[in-house]
Amino acid sequence: MFGNKNGSSRICLRVQLLPLTAALKKTPLFDFHRERGGKMVDFAGWSMPVQYKDSHIASHMHTREHCSVFDVSHMLQTKVHGKDRVKFMESLVVADIAELKDNQTDQGYLYVVSNAGCADKDSAHMKARLAEFKAAGFDVDLEFLDEALIALQGPSMAQVLQEGLKDDLSKLAFMTSTLATVFGVPGCRVTRCGYTGEDGVEISMPQSRVVELTEKLLASSEVKLAGLGARDSLRLEAGLCLYGNDIDETTTPVEATLVWTIGKRRRQTKDFPGAHIIVPQIKAKTARKRVGLVSSGPPVRQHTPILTPDGKVIGEVTSGCPSPCLKMNVAMGYLDAAFAKNGTPIQVEVRKKSVPATVSKMPFVPTKYYSG
Structure with a gap:
C-alpha cells in the first residue's frame, strides 16, 4: 500500500495468474x-490479455525502450467522500494519509485503487468499516467507480501523452494526479505512477471512451499493446511485489522490506491495523526478510527452495523469471535474515539440483520514476 501526493491513497497490489475458466x-x-490478437487468460476472475502477436520478450523490451498500453480496468476504483475521509482511510491502511498534499483544487475526496484479486473482500471490508464510522457519527461515504483504467508505461510516455494534453505534463511528478481532457476525452484522471519501473501514467475515464482513447494512443509508432506476461517480468525487474506471490495477509511490511509505506507519525501513534505486531518488528527486526536473487542456468520460479552453500534450506522463492534486460535469472523470495546481506552466496534448488545464486539488491533494473 502506498500514498500519492494529491490527497489520495492508492492500494496497488496484484494477484497470481490462473488458468482460463468460464464466466x-x-x-x-x-x-x-x-x-488485436490478444491471448486471453483468467486473471483474478477477469479475462485479460497475457500477450499479443509480439513475443513476451519483444513486448517487455518495447516497454523499456519506447512505451506500451496496459489494460488495468480490472482494478477496483473508489472515491472516499466526507470531512472524515482521512480518518476513515487511516483506519484501513498504514500510510500517513493526512500528510499527503493535493496538487489540484480540493475535490473533497480520496481516490483509491485496489488490487483486482482482493476487490470483493476489500470492498466488503470498506463497507463494514463505513457502517462503523457512520454509526459513530462520522461524516464519510464511499463511491465505487464503474470506469475504465489503462496504463501507459515507458520512456517515451511523456512525449506521446503530451500531444493530447493542454497542461504541461512536466509539472506532474511521480505519484501525483490531475483531471484533464486527454486526446479529446474529457473527465480523465491522469496519475503519474505504474507497475513497470518506467515513467508512466494510469488514466481513468468513462468506459464508453476507453477504446477511442486507446486507439489514439496506439496511433503513435512509439506505442504498442502489452499484456500480463510483460507486466509481470517488468515489475519483477523493478523489484515490485505481486500480491499472492510476494506478499499476502500473513506478511508484515517489515518482513517484506516495505517499512517505507508506514508514515513516521503512524509509527508513533501506533493506530494503524496490525501496529501491535509491526511496530515492535521495526525495532527488533524479523527472522525472515524479502530479498532479491540473481543466478544463471535454469530459470528460478515460485516455490523454489533457497539453500545455504552446504544445502540447508533457509527460505523460498516467491517470484522469478529470466530477465530480458539483464540476460540472467532474477527472483525475489524470503530467507533467514542472517543470510539477507547483498552479495551473500546461496543456492537455489531447481529440478532437484542445486544452482549457485547470489543475494542482490533491488530493483534489478534501475527505476525511472519522474520526480519533476
Whole structure:
C-alpha cells in the first residue's frame, strides 16, 4: 500500500495468474483485445490479455525502450467522500494519509485503487468499516467507480501523452494526479505512477471512451499493446511485489522490506491495523526478510527452495523469471535474515539440483520514476 501526493491513497497490489475458466468478467477493452490478437487468460476472475502477436520478450523490451498500453480496468476504483475521509482511510491502511498534499483544487475526496484479486473482500471490508464510522457519527461515504483504467508505461510516455494534453505534463511528478481532457476525452484522471519501473501514467475515464482513447494512443509508432506476461517480468525487474506471490495477509511490511509505506507519525501513534505486531518488528527486526536473487542456468520460479552453500534450506522463492534486460535469472523470495546481506552466496534448488545464486539488491533494473 502506498500514498500519492494529491490527497489520495492508492492500494496497488496484484494477484497470481490462473488458468482460463468460464464466466469470467470482462473489461471494456475485451473485444478490442481479441480483435488485436490478444491471448486471453483468467486473471483474478477477469479475462485479460497475457500477450499479443509480439513475443513476451519483444513486448517487455518495447516497454523499456519506447512505451506500451496496459489494460488495468480490472482494478477496483473508489472515491472516499466526507470531512472524515482521512480518518476513515487511516483506519484501513498504514500510510500517513493526512500528510499527503493535493496538487489540484480540493475535490473533497480520496481516490483509491485496489488490487483486482482482493476487490470483493476489500470492498466488503470498506463497507463494514463505513457502517462503523457512520454509526459513530462520522461524516464519510464511499463511491465505487464503474470506469475504465489503462496504463501507459515507458520512456517515451511523456512525449506521446503530451500531444493530447493542454497542461504541461512536466509539472506532474511521480505519484501525483490531475483531471484533464486527454486526446479529446474529457473527465480523465491522469496519475503519474505504474507497475513497470518506467515513467508512466494510469488514466481513468468513462468506459464508453476507453477504446477511442486507446486507439489514439496506439496511433503513435512509439506505442504498442502489452499484456500480463510483460507486466509481470517488468515489475519483477523493478523489484515490485505481486500480491499472492510476494506478499499476502500473513506478511508484515517489515518482513517484506516495505517499512517505507508506514508514515513516521503512524509509527508513533501506533493506530494503524496490525501496529501491535509491526511496530515492535521495526525495532527488533524479523527472522525472515524479502530479498532479491540473481543466478544463471535454469530459470528460478515460485516455490523454489533457497539453500545455504552446504544445502540447508533457509527460505523460498516467491517470484522469478529470466530477465530480458539483464540476460540472467532474477527472483525475489524470503530467507533467514542472517543470510539477507547483498552479495551473500546461496543456492537455489531447481529440478532437484542445486544452482549457485547470489543475494542482490533491488530493483534489478534501475527505476525511472519522474520526480519533476
